[in-house]
Amino acid sequence: MKRTNYKRLSVAALPADLETELRDLTTNARLHNLNDDYDGKRLDIEAPFLGETIGWVASGSAEDVTEAFRFARRAQQSWVHVPFAERKRIFRRFHDLVLKNSDLLCDMVQLETGKNRASSFDEVMDVANNARYYSNNVEKFMKPRKRASAMSIMAKSIEYRHPLGVVGQISPWNYPLSLGIGDAIPALIAGNAVVAKPDSATPFTSLLIFKLLFDAGLPRDLVQLVTGSGRVVGSAIADQCDFLMFTGSTATGKVLGEQVGRRLVGYSAELGGKNPLIIANDADISYAARGAVDACFSNSGQLCVSIERIYVERASYEDFVGTFSSRVQAMSLGSGFDWEIQMGSLASADQLATVEKYVEDAREKGANIICGGKKRPDLGPYFYEPTVLTDVPQDALLRTEEVFGPVVYIEPVDDLYDAIELANDTDYGLNASVFAADDTAWQIGPKIESGSVALNDGYTSSWAAIDNPMGGMKESGVSHRHGAEGLQKYTATQNVTSQRFMYFRGPESISRKTFSKIMLALLKSGKTFRLLP
Template sequence: MAIYEPIESSDSRRHLQLRSPVTLEPTGELICANAEDVADAIALARRAQPAWAATPIRERAKVAERALQLVLERQDEIIDTVVAETGKARADAMSMEIYSVADSLCYYAKHAEEFLKPRKRRVPGIMGIAKQLHIRYKPLGVVGLITPWNGPFVLVMNQAVQALLAGNAVVAKGSEVTPYSAKLAETILRDAGLPEGVLQVLLGDGETGAAIVRGGVDKVSFTGSVATGRKVAEACASQLIPCTLELGGNDAMIVCADADLDRAADGAWLGSCMNTGHYCCGTERIYVVASVYDEFLRLVLEKGRQVRQGNQHGWAEDVGAVFWDRQLAIIEAHVEDARARGATIHQGGRRNPDLHGLYYEPTVMTDVDNTMDIMNHETFGPILCIQKVADEEEALRLANDSEFGLNGNVWTRDKDKGLRLAAAIDTGSCSINDMALSYGIPTAPFGGRKQSGVGQVNGKKGMRGYCHEMPIVVDRFGGKMPNAYPNSAESAEGMRKLMDFLWRKTPLGKWLA
């Protein structure tokens, strides 16, 4: 039974029947914004943006500070909405949708002025005697933001607050799987004092998102699948507007011979099953050095017997429901392909027979290899795929044998070795002795390599990415321009002598640089 399905309507908008992934019961009707609605929203954003851009950054930051307090005050409402739409464990909702949002709002409110203040930069070379360089960070205008269903509140809030504090207006769309969790971002920020039209979160489906991308915005920030990300990139390229794309992953975990195996086994479970495995930086491939493989597997299976699933556990639930029936079908197909190709299923490997909704049992499998879909493609589910390797170099080679490159993690007691291996993994970021954390650290620029994305978000770089970094060159002294017309052979000879003096006869040019 589908989590959403079209229903007949008497107007020009698409209507979808929504269902709970926990009970499969109907939860309401979604009316999707159409192309006209999107055009109206972008027009409103265009009208609202200049006044918002003219608002001092300190005043913009105060909106984020008030939003932080509202998130804390209304956290139960936010968690209830997210859990109702996704079926995720309440602890996952708390950590991803409340703590991460609060941390992000606090960080950007504190540092926005520092990141965006006008700057002077020294002009190198002899030109620096006569010229000054000023840098201004100017908002791009209206930003289109498209976010997925796995972090429906946090992914809108985190990107929107960066774009908003940079002085932009934002027209956003969350997933049709989780529309009302995304809509909460607009409610919170409006209640915090954000002017009308500066952030609009539209309810809709893929057609709504396509209308935003094609609607005349000044940048698109997209998080989602590789296939849709490629379409977004093509649309942005045809309009000559920038985009950032955070796409899929198939992250590798390397367990070295000197790893703390107990901690690594905990990290394998958390990295693979947090958020029901619906985590772009989730661990999907685990490579374990042969000398510690048996003990690591023993610990993983021992810990797996304690994992709890089902909302009857309340706050003690570890692994929630699969959020979307289409994702469940992918999980099942990947597991069955691996089973048919010789993988050994030690735990799970099926829908949970004791639960009514979209629950897939936390699964441990071994005897996996790169002939299997589950090792080549993004499964996005609560699956631990463990492969024995001869040594760390083989683990590194297999980790890099992927079309994806979002994140990874290395487990060793030797910090220098950990840093060497982490730097050698061809991914956007990496963690040592922990699951993938970089997205949750606001100072860390976040983005993928290869099929995992284009550009980076978060931190100073992410906020400035919502601006045009404008250089302004100022002449210091005035007077007659030394290179004014007319040109002459004498002036050309003078330029040759100057270059020879700067970079051949003396070290002055290098010193001035």
Template sequence: MGVRTAADVVTPALVARLTTGVLGSGTTANHAPFTGRKLADLPESTPQDVAAAFDRAREAQRRWAAVPVRQRAAVLLRFHDLVLARQAEVLDLIQLETGKARLHAHEEVQAVAVAARHYGRKAPAYLRPKGHMGVVPTLTKVTELRQPRGVVGQIAPWNYPFELSVGDALPAFVAGNAVVMKPDTETALTALWARELLIEAGLPADVWQVVLGEGPVVGPAVVAHADYVSFTGSTRTGREVAQGAAARLVGCSLELGGKNAMLVLRDADVEKAAAGAIRGCFSSAGQLCISIERLYVHESVADEFVRRFVARTKAMRLGTGLAYGADMGSLVSDRQLETVTRHVEEAVAKGATVLAGGRPRPDVGPLFYEPTVLEGVEAPMAVCAEETFGPVVSVYRFRDEDEAVGLANATPYGLNASVWTKDGRRGRAVAARLRAGTVNVNEAYAAAYGSARSPMGGMGDSGLGRRHGSEGILKYTEAQTVAQQRIMPLGPAFGLDDEKYAALMSSGLRAMKALRLR
């Protein structure tokens, strides 16, 4: 088999098939970061198209919510098998649309398969009616139900177009919702492929609507019609989404930016920490909300760690092929390249030292930038505090754990962190002091993110709400309490006057406390 090209993968027939049913009154296009060339012409939605998509979704949602939850969950399990069987198709699309290395694209396949399996197995338990003790035991029967919110508006980013589109939508679907999604136009084919595969697995087509277009145009229209909003993107845009949702009194979950720290303690295995830092800093060319941008290394092991880490960084292979082998791919856009270049050049101009990388690589592709390690970064430099979202990491040295924890927490962000030590108990103790939604011990990000039974999300400027686990599905539901009163009412009855009723209830309350009822 010869080398595959974009033309071999993104054919007119594929584009026509994937965009069937997408409402659009105009035309837009996406491009391949590896080459800068156009990949496909796509429908461009107007606010009126968004409103029509919500109408379609609402009608379909009522029928979908009536399907028993175990049947909805079975769709996810069939989807799981289809994804693994046909992963080569989506790996090509992810690489072409994002420019990432194939191994990093496979992280998305892994994450989607894990989410599909988890919610396919656990959704019936998460959504099962739950009985609670009523105000008067035996006389008050209380049941907590979980009702779908209706139509979820989802705004998905470009950096993980498979995992952060369908991966986030799966719990919404199995909870009985429909979804109107706005993926980033530049990575829309991946999301549309996921939609086609989920429909093949049994999801009714109208339950998942996709709208495409410029964020400032289509995004607010999605928020304006949604019963709940799921957003992944920048902190600035996340604030706007939250304000729009709050104005309509609908809920939202937001996974936003990060300036994530990795702490290498004095007893860390330096070789393992250096290898872990490569994965943590340069996966998907650093275009990952939970990637590491700050490395804090104990002064006693800093020289050895830096030597090993820099050597590994300089040995990384850049590549554009639709195959395994490259260690890092491309940035996704001119905007990302400009930000990375500006952050590095400004830091160097103000006194920082480049230990590895530090320059674009147009010889490989128009948006490639070398994996870069900086030292001597200080607070006035943009790269010190602002999210770079590229293959750039700064190394800092610390004297003791208190100092390291303080430095790691000295940011408004709180998404992810990493601690490296040979003592697991010590690592967990340090982790508990870090202000981050997920903390990994002897891993950079994958251990926490991949543990789908546990919640994942940010603190502070890194967002609201969680994905994964019970929180990741229950956020797509409304809690409803149904309380049935039996035998006697909660008021004077059987000849009791008000005073005697009050005395009876007071005695009952004392008795329930004495019996340790909760």
């Protein structure tokens, strides 16, 4: 792995603005205006770069969640009557504040997660993109729509959309900015309130980004952030929300899905993945190797859509392995806020232990480690080298289980049919990637059982295509984010239909039998002449 000049970060090296913001957020860490006099249970927040505590937030209770819903429901009753024009102004101001404060936001994301600068900036761009898209399109997605009736002349039918009430959001630590507010934006602009639980490891990013939203004009009580454990706070949110948005593991997603299902409450979830990448013989191998580095090791591999297995047509296998491994070995690792660092830290001791477990299991069972495979305490407490394996045996855990770290294995295939079969041989179906000539890529992409497929890219192009809904197939998720569905899932549809000209079952002056014959004739002619929907 490339040796760098980057040193371990110290508290003294924190940017001044970040240090000030941290102090302010810690002083005001609260559940419903509980400040630093709060004497309940606290959660200490650690910076992975440092391995040191940087602040605390309160650890909420089920009672705190109930109080949060009380505030949110009251605020939502007023918010639902705010015109779309005003809602759009708020979120456009928010968009501008996100861009204005991009450096501070990147600093906070890095400090809480340990990721590199480029990965933190991805989150800033995503939030701004999200706010702009939904502020530009909310009226189109929410406007009443005329719908056809069985007898269009005799009835006028309109579909209305109404906000559901209070949306519950449970977000993860790996993208605390994008996922901390990205799903809340369409929920709020559609007219809902939100009660959100940020991950216990990354609450300050959520506190900071929602502070900017309040500065943009959003009513303060409309969003309630309740910090605490998933078992207590997350469960209480699932028990009281009108719709639940969850991003996290498949195991937890199943538990929450069952919980909200008992109340017949709507649910959207992005869950785990074991994402494949296919490289065809007609791919540009140098370009594919560069793309694969980003696909596998962005965010230190700690993202649901990260690539963890690569299938290469046999004629291109040696060329790709050599080119890819050379790029991986040249990657720069380090802590801090320098833009040139290509990969940062893992997020915690638990993540480091998980990655070590999977790699050592594969090594002991005979896998060949051609890059990485070691932790790097010289750079920080939770650093692990980007790791590439070949010859991974069938019984190795990482062959089928999600590692959620900077680990990928490469396998040759005889042809693209085999590659597609192996790509689909999983219980997951979140993301996939194909590097090939354009025609080949478009032939392969739709055949992969995955909610999103990026062609000649790892995942950023499909994620950034915000007008196109994305979610998981199989055990990788339920429902979608982005696009019209990303907002409309937070609404209830209402069918309002007016009968016109005569009673639907006919005038009283005509017998039921005669009227039925008339209707049969109309239905037959409607099919023949396409007069009916």
